[in-house]
Amino acid sequence: MGVAMPPNAMEAAFLAQLDENVPAREMLAEAGLPHRRIEEWKWSDLRAVVGKLPAEPGVLTFVAARESDTVAKQGQESALCMPLLASALSKELHIYTLKNGETLELNVDASAGFTHQQLLVLVPAGIKAQLLEHYTVQSCAFANLTLTIVVETDARLDRVVKQDAAPEGALVLTSLIKLAPKARMAQTTLGFGARLARIETHVSHAGEGAQIRLDGACVVGAGLHLDQTSVVCHEGAHGQTDELFKTVVARDGKGVFQGKVYVSGGAQKTDARMQHRGLLLDDKAEIDAKPELEIYADDVVCTHGNALGAIDDEALFYMRQRGLPEAAARTLLIESFLAEPLERIEDEKVREHLLALLRTRLGVVT
Amino acid sequence: MPAIKETIEDVRRLEADKYKYGFTTEIEQEFGPKGLNEETIRFISGKKNEPRWMLDWRLDAYRRWTRMAEPNWAKVDYPPIDYQGLHYYAAPKNASKYKNLGEVPQELLDTYKKLGIPRKEAEVLLGLEGAGQSAAEARTEALSGQVAVDAVFDSVSVATTFKEELAKAGVIFMPISEAIHEHPELVRKYLGAVVPVTDNFFATLNSAVFSDGSFVYVPKGVRCPMELSTYFRINAAGAGQFERTLIIADEGSYVSYLEGCTAPMRDENQLHAAVVELLAFDDAEIKYSTVQNWWPGDVEGKGGVYNFVTKRANCHGRNSKVSWTQVETGSAITWKYPSCVLKGDNSRGEFYSIAVTNGRQQADTGSKMIHLGRNTKSRIISKGISAGRSDQTYRGLVSVHGKAEGARNFTQCDSLLIGDTCGAHTVPYVETRTPKAVLEHEASTSRLSEEQLFYARQRGLDEESAVALLVNGFCREVLQELPMEFAVEAQALLGVSLEGSVG
Amino acid sequence: MLVIDNLQVCVKMEEGKGRHILKGVSLEVPAGQVHAIMGPNGCGKSTLSYLLSGREGYEIIGGSMMFEGQDLAGMEPEDRAAAGMFLSFQYPVEIPGVPILTFVKEALNAQRRARGEDETSTPQFMKLAREAAAQLDITHEMLKRPVNVDFSGGEKKRMEIFQALMLQPKFLILDETDSGLDIDALKMVAEGVNTLRGKERGMLVITHYQRLLDYLKPDVVHVMAAGCIRETGGPELALKLEEAGYDKYAGGGA
Structure with a gap:
């Protein structure tokens, strides 16, 4: 909108691949890649970051425990820029239909250059399944991935997203989640940031009585940027949303939390709670947060809280008084701060794995 | 749930049909030319015999304004404003002096x-x-x-009371149009110092066409002996009101300022775009309270005031303090974010707000706290009540810069929904760049509880009083911050019965 | 004073369905008497208290309830309150931000206005409040708090009786006022209630246990089960129940 900017190298490369008159092309030509003057991206200037990365096609390697069930040509329409681009610029759409009791592991690795990919995960009615994702982005890579997840009636999905630190790469992972009546889902993200990483989750409580737990633990070290954005829409009544996000930022890292809960007029008896807690460890660290409520129904319980600060000096002193060295005490405090969302993972093996991963990485970052 | 429904109906009637300020005063008005151009600005400036520098300042603002776009990020929806269809100056004819009461028009x-x-x-x-x-x-x-009053009737300030007594204390309180002549050195120095000419579309418009408003200067070490008060009233049809208020509290001084706003019922929309600038030096304190009850339009959303206001304080000095308290019940559209720039070390900013929307009202309001100095503290308490088919948004910003070590903010935003045809939204922005700050934000949304209503009614209160009591309770933390004179009016406005004898 | 005649009531449910909860209750409490209603959980005791005070959600499908010659059915809750009907709630609701004294003063004056009486002056009101508070061991600090907020279960019940002392109703319904009280608090509450006993005042004490009745000494005890009064007798009936329990009333049907 507004003043058209000349496309940067990355945008030009995308435009070159897009046919005339496709919506993605129009959107890109008009507004460019998301940048800080777009309200939803005000703290994550994707355009500026990827404009400096090499504008050549890269390779996306998928290592999945099994083949996808179907491969479709056409992607889906979206009002969101990045999914729209992923759909228009990726060759094919992989579709996985999960089986009862299945744990699907997806390891995604993006090489230097830009890549776009779309995935569709279907969780049929009544089943219970797990989805474990792991994303690595190589130096000079820009990966734009969109996952659409449909959880059918009475089905349950536990999802874990691990994202490795990528100091010279950029990642946009957009998840579009639709919950049918009485569907249940739990999602936990453990992210370490990138030159710019955005993990964006859209949840639609399309049916009545669906539940989601949406958690994240983010550790952002020197020179890194991690943006956790979520939009949860309650359309059906009696829906439940429980969000707990923790962000720890060290050195000159930047953490962004944006969380929106939308409750439509018909979504009476919605129970939505959102908490974000941030810890800044060093003088140059930055955290920006926007917890947002948009509510059109009166018989609801909706709350959000956001608290930002430093490590509690009193707790630190208490621990040192009991004999812990300062560094160990700090690490322990940070670890327990971040562990809270991870401890809500139901599967013990997965939970222990993530906690262990957090412990090893934390030493490096802080 | 019939009880709730009845209550909602009651509240609807209460708010929309009992607008007691919706009267017009039938007196002859003198209008400036319709439309906005350099001539209009020269006309306004000429009417007030302004010095050249003031006219140049206005013209500069006007030229900048012509290149600006109206902001559209707020969650309010209204048809385009025809800036060329408005009068930018209206004054009661011969309002200056009357010999005796008999000569004053009864209206x-x-x-x-x-x-x-x-x-x-x-x-x-x-x-x-x-x-x-x-x-x-x-x-x-x-x-x-003691309350000293300045009344702004459309574009002119009618009179200021207690001028002499204030002068004894060294306090200057007069219409800004007079201050331009009597204290040009102060006005020139500070006008636009807190809200720059180009701050935003509406502030720039105000800079070009502001007609009157209040000017306050409290000298070093002076505690203003009385509350200062201004009544703003839009009366003339088809006229915009653009008042400008500038308050300067010099070192170690204190002033409490009250502002009341009303407008008559009219079918067309009236535009109000004010600018308020507060400047507090070392150890100074300014308390600014507003009861805003501009005509909100009828139940169908016809008429009502468009209220686009820029209010900002610069807590410039060490230990300075500014607190904004507002009770907002009026206006069809509200766009207002009283802010504090906390520049001085240990300075403190507060924002206490009650906003009630009903009928088809839309309000997008909140506060900004910009922490620049060390150990700066801020506190935001916002209570929003939505009823009818109204839509209300709290929008706020707390920003802590790298050097603001020891900064603290506490924000609490509570929304109360009455009925299921209204909306309540919370959009807080929080930015921090130092680990040595503590920021907390809490928000909740609830509705008027059927259980509480029944309990109060069982003890003998009728529904209307019960609702008033519950709403009063919901808003209590903010009502307590209002000066006595205003608290009464505010509670009446909320339709609330009064506090007992122990508190 | 209170005459309930063959009262039959449904609870309104969603989608227009109803559940039959009172199946023909008859009961008469003359002025000056204290009646107790005892019964197992879910027998309809609390329904009766809500019905008498005018809570929504119930549908009267037969019978009547008259208070001093007035039919309660068509009256708003506040009109019943002004007529003198006071319900001490089983679970008093919290009302944040509204100080208890403000609330009681508003309620008292609203009732007085409705009865065409003059409002109580603040000094007079404060005098009454101090006396009532002293009797129930309610501190000045407690009186400054919002209605029922941050009170323990026992404190809430004391505050209910405090309000009764302040409002001087003609008729009291005590709905499980003994629940959540330790023995000292129970004694204190009972003493408060006993000072309200008088020739002109009637009371209906709804309880599950005998222990409150030890102090209140009811004139008549009714046993309610499955939506009906199953037995009526003197205070000895309560003692009997304490020993034998409600088993013999188990199973439906009048």
């Missing part, structure tokens, strides 16, 4: 009566001959506490 006296200004004080306001001397008398007869 004008009635206006003051309806505004709740006592007769004696109204005499002073109207500039009756000899009334200046009776100020003390007016005070003792009419008021429990």
Whole structure:
């Protein structure tokens, strides 16, 4: 909108691949890649970051425990820029239909250059399944991935997203989640940031009585940027949303939390709670947060809280008084701060794995 | 749930049909030319015999404004405003001086009566001959506490009471149009210092066409001996009101300023774009309270005031403090974010707000706290009540810069929904760049509880009183912050019965 | 004073369905008497208290309830309150931000206005409040708090009786006032209630246990089960129940 900017190298490369008159092309030509003057991206200037990365096609390697069930040509329409681009610029759409009791592991690795990919995960009615994702982005890579997840009636999905630190790469992972009546889902993200990483989750409580737990633990070290954005829409009544996000930022890292809960007029008896807690460890660290409520129904319980600060000096002193060295005490405090969302993972093996991963990485970052 | 439904109906009636300020004053008006161009600005400036520098300042603002776009990020929806279809100047004819009460048009006296200004004080306001001397008398007869009043009637400030008594304390309180002549050095130095000419579309428009408003200067070490008060009233049809207020509290001084706003019922929308600038030096404190009850339009959303206001304080000095308290019940559209720039070390900013929307009202309001200095503290308490088909948004920003070590903010936003056809939204932005700050934000949304209503009714309160009591309870933390004179009016406005004897 | 005649009531449910909860209750409490209603959980005791005070959600499908010659059915809750009907709630609701004294003063004056009486002056009101508070061991600090907020279960019940002392109703319904009280608090509450006993005042004490009745000494005890009064007798009936329990009333049907 507004003043058209000349496309940067990355945008030009995308435009070159897009046919005339496709919506993605129009959107890109008009507004460019998301940048800080777009309200939803005000703290994550994707355009500026990827404009400096090499504008050549890269390779996306998928290592999945099994083949996808179907491969479709056409992607889906979206009002969101990045999914729209992923759909228009990726060759094919992989579709996985999960089986009862299945744990699907997806390891995604993006090489230097830009890549776009779309995935569709279907969780049929009544089943219970797990989805474990792991994303690595190589130096000079820009990966734009969109996952659409449909959880059918009475089905349950536990999802874990691990994202490795990528100091010279950029990642946009957009998840579009639709919950049918009485569907249940739990999602936990453990992210370490990138030159710019955005993990964006859209949840639609399309049916009545669906539940989601949406958690994240983010550790952002020197020179890194991690943006956790979520939009949860309650359309059906009696829906439940429980969000707990923790962000720890060290050195000159930047953490962004944006969380929106939308409750439509018909979504009476919605129970939505959102908490974000941030810890800044060093003088140059930055955290920006926007917890947002948009509510059109009166018989609801909706709350959000956001608290930002430093490590509690009193707790630190208490621990040192009991004999812990300062560094160990700090690490322990940070670890327990971040562990809270991870401890809500139901599967013990997965939970222990993530906690262990957090412990090893934390030493490096802080 | 019939009880809730009935209550909702009651509240609807209460708010939309009982707008007691919706009267017009039938007096002859003098209008400026319609539309906005350099001629309009010269006309306004000429009417006030302004010095050249003031005219140049306005023209500069106007030229910048023509290149600006109206902001559209707020969650309010209204048809485009025809800036060329408005009058930018309207004044009661011959409003300057009356010899005695008999000469004052009855309508004008009635206006003051309806505004709740006592007769004696109204005499002073109207500039009756000899009334200046009776100020003390007016005070003792009419008021429990001391309140100095400036009334802005459309574009002109009608009169300022207690001028002499304030002068004794060294406090300057006068219409800004007079201050431009009498204290040009102060006005020139500070006008636009807190809200720059190009700050935003509406502030720039105000800079170009502002007609009057209040000017306050409290000298070093002076505690202003009385509450200063201004009544703003839009009266003329098809006229915009653009008042400009500038308050300077010099080192170690204190002032409490009250602002009341009303407008008559009209079918068309009236535009109001004000700018308020507050400047607090070392150890100074400014308390700014507003009861805004501009005409909100009828239940169908016809008419009502478009209220686009820029209010900002610069807590420039060490240990300075500014607190904004507002009770917002009026206006069809509200776009307002009273802010504090906390520049001085240990400075403190507060924002206490009650906003009620009903009918088809839309309000997008909140506060900004910009922490620049060390150990700066801020506190935001916002209570929003939505009813009818209204839509209300709290929008706020807390920003802590790298050098603001020891900064603290606490924000609490609570929304109360009455009925299921309204909306309540919370959009807080929080930015921090130092680990040595603590920021907390809490928000909740709830509705008027059926259980509480029944409990109060079981003890004998009728539904309307029960609702009023519950709403009062919901808003209590903010009501407590209002100066006594305003608390009464505010509670009446909320339709709330009063506090008991123990508190 | 209170005459309930063959009262039959449904609870309104969603989608227009109803559940039959009172199946023909008859009961008469003359002025000056204290009646107790005892019964197992879910027998309809609390329904009766809500019905008498005018809570929504119930549908009267037969019978009547008359208070001093007035039919309660068509009256708003506040009109019943002004007529003198006071319900001490089983679970008093919290009302944040509204100080208890403000609330009681508003309620008292609203009732007085409705009865065409003059409002109580603040000094007079404060005098009454101090006396009532002293009797129930309610501190000045407690009186400054919002209605029922941050009170323990026992404190809430004391505050209910405090309000009764302040409002001086003609008729009291005590709905499980003994629940959540330790023995000292129970004694204190009972003493408060006993000072309200008088020739002109009637009371209906709804309880599950005997222990409150030890102090209140009811004139008549009714046993309610499955939506009906199953037995009526003197105070000895309560003692009997304490020993034998409600088993013999188990199973439906009048």
